Amino acid sequence: MTHPARRAPRSDARHNRARIVRAARAAFAEDPAAPLHSIAKAAGVGQGTMYRHFPGRQALLLAVYQEEVDALTDTAAGLLAAHEPLEALRLWFEHLTAGRSGGPGASLAVEAVAGTGPTGPGPDRPPAVAALDLLLDAGKAARQVRPDAEAEEVLLLASCLWRADEGPAGLARRRRMLTVIIDGLRVGVGH
Amino acid sequence: MTHPARRAPRSDARHNRARIVRAARAAFAEDPAAPLHSIAKAAGVGQGTMYRHFPGRQALLLAVYQEEVDALTDTAAGLLAAHEPLEALRLWFEHLTAGRSGGPGASLAVEAVAGTGPTGPGPDRPPAVAALDLLLDAGKAARQVRPDAEAEEVLLLASCLWRADEGPAGLARRRRMLTVIIDGLRVGVGH
DNA sequence: ACCTGAACACCGTTCAAGT
DNA sequence: ACCTGAACACCGTTCAAGT
Numbered sequence: 493m494t495h496p497a498r499r500a501p502r503s504d505a506r507h508n509r510a511r512i513v514r515a516a517r518a519a520f521a522e523d524p525a526a527p528l529h530s531i532a533k534a535a536g537v538g539q540g541t542m543y544r545h546f547p548g549r550q551a552l553l554l555a556v557y558q559e560e561v562d563a564l565t566d567t568a569a570g571l572l573a574a575h576e577p578l579e580a581l582r583l584w585f586e587h588l589t590a591g592r593s594g595g596p597g598a599s600l601a602v603e604a605v606a607g608t609g610p611t612g613p614g615p616d617r618p619p620a621v622a623a624l625d626l627l628l629d630a631g632k633a634a635r636q637v638r639p640d641a642e643a644e645e646v647l648l649l650a651s652c653l654w655r656a657d658e659g660p661a662g663l664a665r666r667r668r669m670l671t672v673i674i675d676g677l678r679v680g681v682g683h
Numbered sequence: 684m685t686h687p688a689r690r691a692p693r694s695d696a697r698h699n700r701a702r703i704v705r706a707a708r709a710a711f712a713e714d715p716a717a718p719l720h721s722i723a724k725a726a727g728v729g730q731g732t733m734y735r736h737f738p739g740r741q742a743l744l745l746a747v748y749q750e751e752v753d754a755l756t757d758t759a760a761g762l763l764a765a766h767e768p769l770e771a772l773r774l775w776f777e778h779l780t781a782g783r784s785g786g787p788g789a790s791l792a793v794e795a796v797a798g799t800g801p802t803g804p805g806p807d808r809p810p811a812v813a814a815l816d817l818l819l820d821a822g823k824a825a826r827q828v829r830p831d832a833e834a835e836e837v838l839l840l841a842s843c844l845w846r847a848d849e850g851p852a853g854l855a856r857r858r859r860m861l862t863v864i865i866d867g868l869r870v871g872v873g874h
Numbered sequence: 875a876c877c878t879g880a881a882c883a884c885c886g887t888t889c890a891a892g893t
Numbered sequence: 894a895c896c897t898g899a900a901c902a903c904c905g906t907t908c909a910a911g912t
Binding site: 638640641642644645646648649651652655656665668669671672673674675676677678 | 829831832833835836837839840842843846847856859860862863864865866867868869
């Protein structure tokens with residue numbers, strides 16, 4: 493029995509959790525190393541409360557970006573219906589990168605979501621990885637994507653996209669880096 | 684006058700600097716987040732001394748890995764003489780990745796060396812970037828590498844290689860990721 | 875000119891006391 | 894069952910005093 497019928501949380505607990513995530517989102521947007529103290533204060537909860545809900549910065553970062561990343565799961569199917577697999581893949585990453593979700597801590601979050609970060613693989617497979625798998629599998633079926641490509645490592649490669657600078661120069665750089673990744677995933681270019 | 688004839692440092696200062704770097708190398712090999720306190724203690728110097736030489740962890744990380752990364756500068760020319768440009772590029776990164784220099788903090792260091800990390804571009808262009816430029820330029824001249832490839836972004840892409848796990852599984856993963864990068868840099872694969 | 879190490883400030887984490 | 898916030902431990906950084 494993996495889920496031993498856990499009772500629904502009390503309403504104040506749910507409220508606090510939501511408040512914390514909202515405060516953290518605002519704080520991380522400015523500075524991914526924002527003190528947890530100040531986040532708790534901004535959320536209007538005690539520090540112990542925050543720690544009960546999220547045992548550490550990593551957990552908090554994940555909760556903040558999880559929603560945005562998960563929202564892209566649905567996008568994947570739509571892109572796949574309207575474009576060729578590799579183009580869909582490119583567009584998917586462009587959404588992921590260019591969206592306002594691209595805060596300074598997004599790279600860390602993506603690694604965490606991919607399960608490749610310091611946390612290691614989580615208990616259940618993250619939806620973002622599943623979405624990427626969908627795109628990759630379609631590409632493999634169409635013989636456009638190399639068969640040995642794995643979702644985790646593609647996400648790991650893509651995580652560096654967020655490390656490029658902001659601004660127009662960074663945008664162009666990110667675009668070039670994305671092109672390298674997409675072309676590198678293409679099948680049949682081996683020397 | 685960019686170098687206003689700075690006097691040679693006192694011998695105890697030189698010794699201390701070397702001791703600090705050696706202690707830091709050992710400490711970072713285990714844990715890139717090792718406390719600076721303990722590094723100073725292991726080096727047998729006061730904390731202020733360490734701070735005088737290296738104003739922060741980033742500077743220390745850079746000093747530790749700079750040597751190893753710089754050593755590869757020479758390798759570039761040799762590889763280029765013995766192999767085709769793209770193969771030389773692949774081997775260069777393989778050396779960079781597979782060598783025992785691949786501690787857990789190497790990724791941060793590579794980003795710092797590339798000047799793409801939080802530090803921003805340093806005063807003088809890092810030798811590693813120059814070496815990579817050498818390889819890329821040769822590849823462009825041979826019409827093997829896409830003309831718009833820039834050293835900084837290639838290094839940024841490669842920095843994720845160190846984030847893969849250790850062990851045989853991580854090795855295979857790193858190899859696949861490297862293949863994607865190299866093939867993505869190849870010219871003339873645009874859809 | 876350089877070094878020392880105590881002192882300060884800051885942040886993460888815990889836990890006894892409360893509701 | 895959940896929350897609070899003071900308290901503790903830890904780490905980075907500074908600086909007055911020394912050589």
